[in-house]
Amino acid sequence: MPITDIPRPLGKKLQDGRSFFPSGVADGGAGRVRLVPGIEPPILADVRLRINGTEHQLTIDTRTSLLDLLREHLDLTGAKKGCDHGQCGACTILIDGRRANACLALAVAHNGAEIVSVEGLADGDILHxxxxxxxxxxxxxxxxxxxxxxxxxxxxxxxxxxxxxxxxxxxxxxxxxxxxxxxxxxxxxxxxxxxxxxxxxxxxxxxxxxx
Amino acid sequence: MRPFRFERATDAQQAVALLGDAPDARYLGGGTNLVDLMRLGVETPGTLIDVTRLVGYDRIDEGDDGGLRIGAAVRNSDLAADPRVRERYPVLAEAVLHGASGQLRNLATVGGNLLQRTRCAYFTDVTKPCNKRALGTGCPAREGRHHNHAIFGHSEHCVATHPSDMAVALAALGATVHALGPAGARTIPIPGFYRLPEDAPHRDTLLEPGELITAVELGPPPGRQTRQRYRKVRERRSFAFALASVAAVLDLESSGTVSDVRIALGGVAHMPWRATRAEVALRGAPVTPERATEAAQAELEYAQPLRDNSYKVELAHNLIAATLMELAA
Missing domain, CATH: 1.10.150.120 ([2Fe-2S]-binding domain)
Structure with a gap:
């Protein structure tokens, strides 16, 4: 079975939800996802989110957590990946005004939501x-x-x-x-x-x- | 994590039909347990069916008798903050608030809370045998690390506990689970909703494949003479699962005589454990320190502790006795 490539939906690597590889390592920086025989290909979905006041429309792997979406797709690295299991709270963001663990929140499950991360707390140079x-x-x-x-x-x-x-x-x-x-x-x-x-x-x- | 298709259901019938079309699908609530189990490789669904936006399932409706019908998609935080729950069923609000963290309660749903899986370390580690995760592979917890495992109702196949606080309060309140499946709708009372491990620990509840929890129903609120309390003992003061917990609902006559009492224990069995022997020992006379101790003893003398969790026998005993004395004071 040949190794096949599919176009990447974004300029960043797709997430498997627990990879810590810096951008480019998983795919050799080629901007394409390599499909390995025997491993199921990712399934993609479109999401629309308002993040810190800005509308974003993204095509993502359904496995992407809100935390990985913020950090890996939008370079909003304020929310931190401490445990990735909902135990440490370092990833806490506000989803429709309520605090939640971004690591356990699948982005597809929160399609249409209003997200505020730490980057969105200050009003310009005026801190919260x-x-x-x-x-x-x-x-x-x-x-x-x-x-x-x-x-x-x-x-x-x-x-x-x-x-x-x-x-x-x-x-x-x-x-x-x-x-x-x-x-x-x-x-x-x-x-x-x-x-x-x-x-x-x-x-x-x-x-x-x-x- | 295995790639999965994502579907969003807008009504319960549609959700059940979607799952019928995809046998390896799972219903998704807040995801606080399921997403974690998927990340650990314990759960590998090919499809997730989001049931958090079923129309009307995020509401708490009041019946003519003052009882409440709690939609399965109600968030734990909304349940605990509801003024009707706090006033009429405080043991339920207390139990919910003693579980998890504020962030997790904002995500977690009522249906998902009831169906969360055990936190047994062998169950969540796919490199280890576990009859609950992979039936027939064995139970290393029996001889291994089991200091936080069951002292009641366990079997040679599984010694895990059910982690929910909410379910313990619902067991003491005599709540009923409403479910919808391919064969139609039905109701199942808690704690009978849960099952002991026996030789099939992979099944936590009586739900059949494809059945969806649609609501939890609470009967008419207890009278003014009824007192309720949830107490939980943990290895740290907050944000930890129970070593043991108790939900008690005590009906007293004006003379102080116990007319009815319902006691459920958490953290000691594969399901919320109704302490019916203690209940029988308490009815028909006032609660005194001696009777509270005797009632606790009546239940705990049937405990079957493992090598490293016999401390739970004394812990549960003292928890029952202390909670009864507090309620009767």
Whole structure:
């Protein structure tokens, strides 16, 4: 069975969802996908997404996660691939205003969605209040988890404003304003791990930005 | 990951028909478990049928009796935030909020939560034998790493636990699963919806191939004298699966006598484990520390711990007793 080539839909390599190869390595930089006998060819689909305010129309491998779409197809490398299993939160973005793990979200399943990644938080040169608070509180060391922390905190504060309870909210049944204690922030940010252990500064940074 | 075709269904009949046309297809909810299993090579569907946008399935509807019909595509976060759920079935809201993270709950659906697979490390590692993933290959967990595995209802073929918190609360509330399949619609009560591993651990539930969960129904809300609570013990305080958990629904007469009680345990069996022996021991008298302990003992004396998880016997015992005392206080 001969090795065949198909035209690539984009200027970047197709994703298998877990490859860390830099662009060009998987296909020798030829701009074409090599089909290997015995391996099923990728299946392509069209998606339309509004990302950080800009419309994008893309033809992608159905296996592409939103995380890989952002990073590998659009060079939006703010959202990070930490675990690729939904456990670390470094890939957190906002999908239609709600925070979500971009690594587990298939792009085809979110066709038509409005996406905001960390690149979309600032208004030009004016940083988002949470970004300012993170700088002020030195709420990071290596910074790898920070884009996910920021997007998660933006979504989390909206959830608090909407009156959503958490596992530590004292009166679950009572509607009304939620007091954003340190315990509430820690519980609500449980899906964002920081291996530098900057939590001691992340928690007050979020508390300040919310005030 | 194997390449797959992607289809989006707009109504349940269409979804069922699409799957009938593609036997190696899977229904896709939020994808928080299925996409991960595909990445690990545990699941290799040739087609995904997105059922998150079935018209009307993202709603929670109220019945004339005050009960709720929760559409299968309702996100976990919307379920836990719903004022009717928080007021009438707080044990359910508590259980959902004790699972996963805010990001995951925003994606995960009710139907998907019920059908998530075990987190047994042998099941998720395709280089290892596992009867649940590949029937007949064996169960290394029985003699291997099983400190977080079952103490009730396991078999020589499988000692895995079901990971859902939501299902534990639904078992205590006596909820009903609505399903639609090639043979039509039917309802199945929880926990009977789930099954013990026996010699077929590859099957977690009674669903037949091609059947789709369409809704979960909660009966009339418990009266004002009813108290509900979900408690969960984990290896860390947040964002971890249960070592053991308990959902308890306690009906007390004004005298304090227990008129009815339903207790379900999580993290101890292949399914939410109804502690019916404890329930029987509690009915007809007030909850005292002695009776709470006796009730817990009545259930746990039937536990069958493995080499490295006998700690769960005492843990579940104390969890039942402490939760009963808290509810009766």
């Amino acid at each position: 209040p949470l970004q300012r608070a993170f700088i002020e509180h030195d709420a990071f060391q290596c910074g790898y988890c920070t884009p996910g922390q920021l997007c998660s905190a933006v979504g989390m504060l909206d959830e608090v404003r909407d009156g959503w309870p958490s596992a530590v909210t004292p009166l679950l049944a009572a509607e009304g304003e939620i007091e954003l204690t340190a315990a509430e922030i820690r519980e609500r940010m449980n899906g964002n791990l920081c291996r530098c252990g900057a939590y001691a500064n992340i928690v007050p940074a979020i508390g300040d930005a919310a005030a």
